[in-house]
Amino acid sequence: MPPTTGPFPISRPWKRWAVAAGLVAGFLAFFWLFGGWSLAPQVDLTLSNGDEPQTLDPAMATAQLDGRIILALFEGLTTRAADGSIVGGMAESWEMSPDGLTYTFHLRPGIKWSNGDPVTAQDFVDSWERTLNPATASEYSYQLYYLRNGEAYGTGKITDFSQVGVKAPDAQTLVCTLAHPTAFFLELTSFQTLCPVHMPTIKKYGRDWTKPGHMVSNGPYVLKDWRFRNYILVEANPYYWKPVPVHRMKVLPTSNANTTFNLFYSHKTDLILDTRSIPATLVADIKDKPYFHANPFGATTFLRFNVKRKPFDDVRVRTALALALDKHDIVTKITRAGEPIADTFAPPGYKGYTPPQGLGYHPDEARRLLAEAGYPGGKGFPDVNLLYAIRGSGPQQIATEMQALWQRELGITSIHLRGQEFNVYLNTQQLIDYDLSLSAWIGDYNDPQTFLDMFVTDGGNNETGWSDPQYDQLLATSENTVDPAARMKILSDMEKILCVDQVPIVPIYFWVGMALYEPGKIGGFEPNFVDDHRWGNFYIPEKKP
């Protein structure tokens, strides 16, 4: 046999073909096994949730999109109806003591975990201990600081959990003792942080307990499959206390808004839940389509002043900048989803709450105040930076518009834009190392306090350096006021100090929650103020009994 002449040691053509075929077969086999290919599972609904969840551990989750999946898998003492109102979840009924300090919850009889174990009041005690325990490092553990001694335990000042205000006198009864009356406590008990977890599963699997096959949950759905950044599959929990209308759902983590919209447009997803997943540039075009749904949502974009720095230590300068801002211009030119402009900080729509009259848009008064403060026509105004987060194009456009508006109305030319990558921006803001900062706040619960308690002196989220003893005093009074009407009045007075008298912040606009779905395809999805849509409420209209 002559020596091989080609570059490869195999000379016969059929051998080459065999090698090639073998390589192709091996390649296909490898990627079938490891490449995440699978037969598409049959599902009743496909949802686009915005991004890959960071975690499905109720105690650890902080992001809204994580919360949406977690609240399909887990359920707290209370839950939400489609319209956002609080209804019984694991608890069938509850009583509040007249002083507003003690809540006694009665669990539904026969409630079970997805493995058949009974859900008991002790499960709540153990889960809350886990969340509060500093060793767990739960970033949202402060949601349990409303319990008596919750904060002390959560920050390691006491180590005896029996001193914390939660007790299980029997398997069906949970008694919560609060640090002070908390009007929105039943809102908190519906939130993911206060959902119970199955402690034996966590003990068994540690960090891996949220994997499919490991996770035991108590909500309307159970986790069937979780392909990282590909999809999550949830299926109705047979042990849930009532029938779940939609049997199986697929959750897509597509993070790119255009891709998500393409999937919706080509009927590959039935519902886009996440406001950020709807392309901002398209909103104006699709706003009038039957599949576009928007509703007021408890979140506000606003401007923070660093009141420790010149010239914003002068309330007249702050007021002038607030009065000169034509917010209408921003919502019609940039955001364009029908966002209402904001003259007060807490969004309108909280039950029983009447916000004060805000500052509004009065450029003449603004110019007068600025001149009075020593900068007539913007002359002599020092160089300052306007900080914003580089996160999509929205914040940059808004900051640019604000810069132009102040130049137009007040003649200030020395405001410079300072965009920072989101994480760096948060850090800069926390260190109060800015002059002006474009910020946003999403309410944690359905009550204006979630906005107003931020600005208490040295509050963790104040970040303006602003402090007002009267404001602090009013907050303390409101926290001990049980009568809802009187409490709302105090909150309104606080808001007047914040947005009219002292102006450490300028509210700009309120958000709208957006969702895309064909109305005939999904039922049980109603606009609600907290933009909190529990998947257990969904149904498919033609299948509705």
Next chain:
Amino acid sequence: MIALIVRRLIQAIPVLFIVVTLTFMLVRSAPGSPFASEKKIPKEIMDQLEQEYDLKGPLWHQYAQYMWKVAHGDLSISTQYRNRSVNEIIAQTLPVSMTLGALAYCMALGAGITLGALAAVRHGQWGDRTLMLLALLGISIPSFVLAPMLILFLAIDLGILPVAGWGSADQIILPALCLSIPFAAIIARLTRGSLLEVLKLDFVRTARAKGLPEFAVLFRHALKVAILPVIGYSGPAAAGILTGSIVIETLFGIPGIGPFFVLSAENFDPFVTSGIVLVFSSFLIVFNLVADILYFVVDRRVRLE
């Protein structure tokens, strides 16, 4: 040759060591924190978080802890995806990118070499000019323009391919096409240029003089020599294409490793960033080595010493 491979792999260790060290130091010295949040985290919780992720204490100590883990094959845990280790993230996303990349790579090589050879044969003619214009477009149109255009045309208007997603054979075609086009364009230009030089050489004239058909002259003899610059280019290109594309994987919603090159830096996920840089560097070293070996196999003039 075995000795050479072993030597090159041993040389790779200090290179990777330096790469990981630099990455770690750069990531850890950037402002911002992996645990930054819109809501202030109580100090006790922050301390515990930093403790848990070995991000506490002096930098050299963090670095030593990390290197100790890396030496044991543990790339630590993600600060973004709290229930996942970096090993797990890479194990789940890298094969996805490799699947897509391998297909795109084969498409790029096949199309690039064929079209480049065709252009060389038709040198100076209409066909050559058209192909080279297309190649120029392929190189210069960025993928974030090309991909949406192809999606709009092929997936939305014609509806013949899915717009995005991962998990079935039809979903891989469009992203693989988008990914392969710039590589195919570069390979076509390289092949054409090199083949034009080779076709002038004596051995080609000899082959033609022997009466071999033009096809055999081109593909059996000339291309075997002309392919050398393509091999040189395709080593590093393979490392790039197999470790995923940020743009393509994001636009097509593909659960690959590509977006992590940017995402992990945006999220300040220090160990994911270091882990991915480590993987990419290893790929680069391995594929450069493979290219060198192929050089040797194809062209016996090359001495590996």
